[in-house]
Amino acid sequence: MSKQTIYINSIASTLPDTQDSPEFVPGKQVSIQEPDYKTLIPDATLRRRMSRIVRMGVATGMQCLNKFPNAPVDAILTATGYGCLGDTEKFMNTLLDNHEQMLTPTAFIQSTFNTIGAQIALLSKNHGYNNTYTHRAFSFESALLDAILLLREEEASNVLVGAIDEMTPTVYEILKRLGLWRNALAGEGANFAILSTTAIPESYAVLEGIELFNGTYSAAEIQERIHNYLVQKEEKNVTVLFPSDYKKICGEYPTAMAYAFNTCCKHLQSGEIKTPILVYNTFLGNHSFIFLKPV
Structure with missing residues (x-):
């Protein structure tokens, strides 16, 4: 396997809204600043069907792709530690409320971890390699390692890599009871990058x-x-x-x-x-x- 130089040629982030609380306060929760989803996901019906984490992940991924019109990506790799928590909670609550009978599959289908990568592929008409990593704290790094292997083995020239996690009220309270927020700020976010084997004038880093x-x-x-x-x-x-x-x-x-x-x-x-x-x-x-x- 050749020691191919790997460039970061496009990035996009859905960032926390820190304008109201710019100072670090343990136990406090920061939420993302919602982007204009209409411009990134034009289909209104599709937007309505997406949960919050899917919208923010797909919108950030599409923004990253839109910044890199030079060439199509050969692979889409997504990473998440928690997955689609909101949809999972919704499905589990419906399961309990309906006594495990007459369940609609929508929330379950949308709760699967690979939903975001699949939606990005559908919207960008990408039929290449598509994989999702759910290795908790190593999720993003695992996706990067996969991208490195694809690029250095010359299986791909451009790879979209992204990581998405959301914080729901339920998970916030559970982790609070476990003591995670004693010295930490509860966060969430969506971040994508395109890794390539060729540098461009707009390349960010190696x-x-x-x-x-x-x-x-x-x-x-x-x-x-x-x-x-x-x-x-x-x-x-x-x-x-x-x-x-x-x-x-x-x-x-x-x-x-x-x-x-x-x-x-x-x-x-x-x-x-x-x-x-x-x-x-x-x-x-x-x-x-x-x-x-x-x-």
């Missing part, structure tokens, strides 16, 4: 590497692991982005790394950050690094 590991580590052990990783990459002048740098904005959720990924790509393209960036993420004992470089 994806240099990914590393995944799990377990319980002290802050000193994480620092040592970061140091060893950068020594292995023979990099000295690197900006390191920790969860405290970005989760105070996007909040805590399984695929928050995708928000950090897109944010770093913007900084690298604009020149605001001129050095390579190592992004570190941790969620419930799962840890990951993503290493990005300027083009």
Whole structure:
């Protein structure tokens, strides 16, 4: 497998609305700022049938594709830690209310994890490879690894990769009882990027590497692991982005790394950050690094 350079050539994000509460407050919930769905999903009937997470995921994915008219994508990879929670809750409540009889299948069909990737494929008339990863905190990173393999094995030239998670009132309360919000902000978001083997004038960054590991580590052990990783990459002048740098904005959720990924790509393209960036993420004992470089 060749060491093909991988470029990020398009990104799109549905970001948290932090105008009303810009400061980090543990236990508080940030919600996304809803985009104009009419322009991204013109079919009104289709929009009405979509749940909230499907709308925000499909709209963000289509926005990313619209920013990259140069060539069609060869694969669509989506990732989610929680899946379509709203539809799942709706189906389960209907199941209980109707005593497991006379159930409509719509909510169940729309609750499946691959709904967003499938809808993007239908709207963009894409018949290529389509896969969804649901590996909790490693969901986005797993989709990126799949994209890297497709690109380096020359099975694809352009791959759409996205991560989507929503926060519902029920899940918020459950995780609150488990103590997750004692030192965290509850978050959600949708973030997509197009990875390619060819650079374009608008390229954001180069994806240099990914590393995944799990377990319980002290802050000193994480620092040592970061140091060893950068020594292995023979990099000295690197900006390191920790969860405290970005989760105070996007909040805590399984695929928050995708928000950090897109944010770093913007900084690298604009020149605001001129050095390579190592992004570190941790969620419930799962840890990951993503290493990005300027083009």
